[in-house]
Amino acid sequence: MAGENDEVSGSRIAEVFRAFLHLGLTSFGGPIAHLGYFRDAFVVRRKWIDEAGYADLVALCQFLPGPASSQVGFSLGVLRGGGLAGGIAAWAGFTLPSAVLLVAFAFGAAALDNPTGQGILHGLKLVAVAVVAQALWGMARTLTPDRQRIAIALGALLLASFVGGWLGQVGAIAAGAVAGLYFCQNEAGKASLHPAFPVSRSAGIAALVLFAVLLVLPSLLFAWTGSHALAFFDAFYRSGALVFGGGHVVLPLLENAVAAPGWVPVQDFLAGYGAAQAVPGPLFTFAAYLGAVSGIVPSGLLGATVALVAIFLPGLLLVYGTLPFWDELRALPRAQAAMRGTNAAVVGILAAAFYDPVLTSAIVDPLDVMLGLGGFLLLVFAKAPPWVVVILLAAAGAVV
Numbered sequence: 001m002a003g004e005n006d007e008v009s010g011s012r013i014a015e016v017f018r019a020f021l022h023l024g025l026t027s028f029g030g031p032i033a034h035l036g037y038f039r040d041a042f043v044v045r046r047k048w049i050d051e052a053g054y055a056d057l058v059a060l061c062q063f064l065p066g067p068a069s070s071q072v073g074f075s076l077g078v079l080r081g082g083g084l085a086g087g088i089a090a091w092a093g094f095t096l097p098s099a100v101l102l103v104a105f106a107f108g109a110a111a112l113d114n115p116t117g118q119g120i121l122h123g124l125k126l127v128a129v130a131v132v133a134q135a136l137w138g139m140a141r142t143l144t145p146d147r148q149r150i151a152i153a154l155g156a157l158l159l160a161s162f163v164g165g166w167l168g169q170v171g172a173i174a175a176g177a178v179a180g181l182y183f184c185q186n187e188a189g190k191a192s193l194h195p196a197f198p199v200s201r202s203a204g205i206a207a208l209v210l211f212a213v214l215l216v217l218p219s220l221l222f223a224w225t226g227s228h229a230l231a232f233f234d235a236f237y238r239s240g241a242l243v244f245g246g247g248h249v250v251l252p253l254l255e256n257a258v259a260a261p262g263w264v265p266v267q268d269f270l271a272g273y274g275a276a277q278a279v280p281g282p283l284f285t286f287a288a289y290l291g292a293v294s295g296i297v298p299s300g301l302l303g304a305t306v307a308l309v310a311i312f313l314p315g316l317l318l319v320y321g322t323l324p325f326w327d328e329l330r331a332l333p334r335a336q337a338a339m340r341g342t343n344a345a346v347v348g349i350l351a352a353a354f355y356d357p358v359l360t361s362a363i364v365d366p367l368d369v370m371l372g373l374g375g376f377l378l379l380v381f382a383k384a385p386p387w388v389v390v391i392l393l394a395a396a397g398a399v400v
Contacts, residue, residue: 013081013089019046020073020093024281027094031283034069038076048080060326063339065243066315067250067284070094074316075197075323083198084320091316095308098281099288103304105275106292109268116398121267123371123397124274125362127390130375131277132251132354137380140347148183149344152176156348160252161355168352169252170242172345180341181334197323207321211314215241228296229306232263236287236307241314249346250284250311252353259357263295266361278390287311371396 019041027037035058042048049057061071070091077090109121144150156172163171218234221227235257243250251273259269272289279285291307292299298306322329329335363369375393378384 009082009085013086016077016081016086017089017093020077020090021097022093023073024094024097027280031067031069034282035072038069038072042076042080048076056326060322061319063329063335064315064318064322065241066318067240067243067282067312070282070284070312071315071319075319078199078320078323079197084203087316087320091312094281095285095312098276098279098285099304099308101279102272102276102285102289103292103301106272106289106304109271109293119398119400120394121271121397122362123394124272124390125267125270126368126372126375126393126397127274127277127386128270128358129362129372130379130389130393131274131386132350132358133372133376134379136347136350136354137376139350143340143343143347148179149340152179152183152341152344153348153351155179156345157351158348160349160352169256169349172349173242173342176341176343176345176348177338178341180338180344184340184344185333185337199320199323201324204321204324207317211241211317211321214317215314229298232291232294232296232298232303233306233310235263236291236310237314239287240284240311241318243315249350250286251358252349254287254290255353255357258290258294264290264293266357268293270357270361274390274394277386279387284311367400 023034023037023041027034039054043051043054057072057075058068061068061075064071073090073094074087078084078087080086081089140153144153152175156176159172159175160168162168214237218230218237222230222234236254239250239253239257242253255266255269258264259266264272269290272293273286276283276286276289285308287307287310288304291303291305292301294303294307297303363372371393375389378389378392379386
């Protein structure tokens with residue numbers, strides 16, 4: 001009987017990996033589009049979960065910091081695969097295609113060290129302008145629908161701009177949560193039931209404890225040992241642990257973590273971010289590119305692997321640890337209010353990052369303004385796929 005159960009479990013894990021590998025190869029369009037692909041694949045066609053359960057799972061992953069679409073996929077893998085192994089299979093299938101493509105781009109970037117290649121890289125920087133502007137536009141409309149949340153976003157913009165760095169970003173998120181508790185309690189939501197995920201309370205607590213330990217311990221050990229490897233892991237882990245509001249919000253955190261100290265030049269940082277728009281799968285795989293081109297050890301393939309695991313790990317630990325407790329947490333009106341304030345603050349943080357480094361590094365003349373604006377209009381109003389905008393702006397950069 002045990003052998004039969006193992007065979008069923010192994011078959012389901014393989015099924016999970018195949019399903020998510022297909023999505024990892026074909027899911028263009030960012031986290032919101034990914035959630036639509038997941039709904040079609042797992043609610044409508046495979047029926048792994050019903051509509052109400054899926055909506056509740058999406059709500060949980062939007063509530064937590066981390067890459068929401070990857071957290072949803074990981075949780076669906078846990079549900080279908082019968083535990084943690086299924087979640088890992090889902091994450092690997094969805095993540096590896098874009099990570100491999102971006103690492104290949106990192107290793108091939110040296111071939112672009114010529115006038116045409118530099119024009120292509122400049123075009124990719126303009127892609128970053130268009131894509132971040134689109135994200136800012138969409139998030140502002142959704143997450144700041146009233147005067148209270150607009151005010152929270154403006155306060156976060158000022159805090160992130162004038163305080164700067166990691167402290168400004170974390171301070172803005174914390175201030176947004178506090179402001180939400182006082183000013184965003186007029187939209188009480190209803191908690192819904194989600195299916196029983198195969199995660200025990202003890203396993204959930206262990207995951208949450210590990211999340212907290214890894215958030216604190218590497219920085220303490222770095223202060224004691226001075227190890228660059230610990231600083232490297234800590235930079236990506238901390239960035240993944242502090243992302244609220246979608247994959248694009250990781251941009252200011254990673255810029256502060258790896259570009260500000262000079263590990264990755266700003267021009268390479270933005271070129272890689274532009275290239276990340278052309279590949280399917282989660283935007284967090286941008287970390288693999290940064291790890292590959294890092295100027296400190298680890299770098300290359302090892303750096304890409306460490307960065308990739310480190311940036312995803314906190315979000316996956318959080319969702320795995322929270323699954324057994326989500327119904328109780330979501331029923332608290334004050335938790336909902338704090339999250340609304342946090343989401344509004346995210347808009348302000350992204351606006352600060354849109355100005356510096358995106359605009360300041362990519363826009364050098366009026367033609368750049370026109371090209372960046374054209375990419376934005378194609379994304380927002382023409383509903384062009386991001387990979388089309390990548391090709392057009394990279395080609396325009398090479399020509400002009």
